[in-house]
Amino acid sequence: MITWQDFEKINIRTGTIVEVTDFPKAKKPAYQLHIDFGPLGIKKSSAQITAHYTKGQLLGTQVVAVVNFPPKQIANFISECLVLGVYDEHNEVVLLQPNKPVQNGLLIG
Template structure:
């Protein structure tokens, strides 16, 4: 593992947002959803996320998630993924989303 400086960390803009809509991403190579995340003043942004192993759309809607918001947009099939929803891989290889312990305002920055 290599070390980073606090300056490196502060370059990554990590914010919390609430999932407002989840759609099946039928054109994805691996099972995925198109997820719309309300990030407060930043607006509603889309992400392609391979969360189908652990979550249904109803499980995700209304959840707060932790997102990286300053990566460049990435073209994934017919959509542009605008944010990266963070998570961890469980023992089965499924992604478990990173979230907050309690509700905070959308767009809040991770410190």
């Protein structure tokens, strides 16, 4: 069990994917994402979401991400946030997304 104060430490925000590139150096198939979080700026993330999404489908898509993890090096790429998703029955990620357009950078709670 965690407390409400524990949950409040997790900074989860909305953002829009503004750039998607292949990530051939990743151990598992992944994309490199650049996500616009409004007042927080653009942050990069590595995401293993190639099973359900093409680069074209992702561009302009709003996502939900944790933005206050420390940067993590994945191969030759620095990931600055964690895009959230649900693992399907094949252990592939389905993105968590707002069901209506919202401003980038809004706090999830």
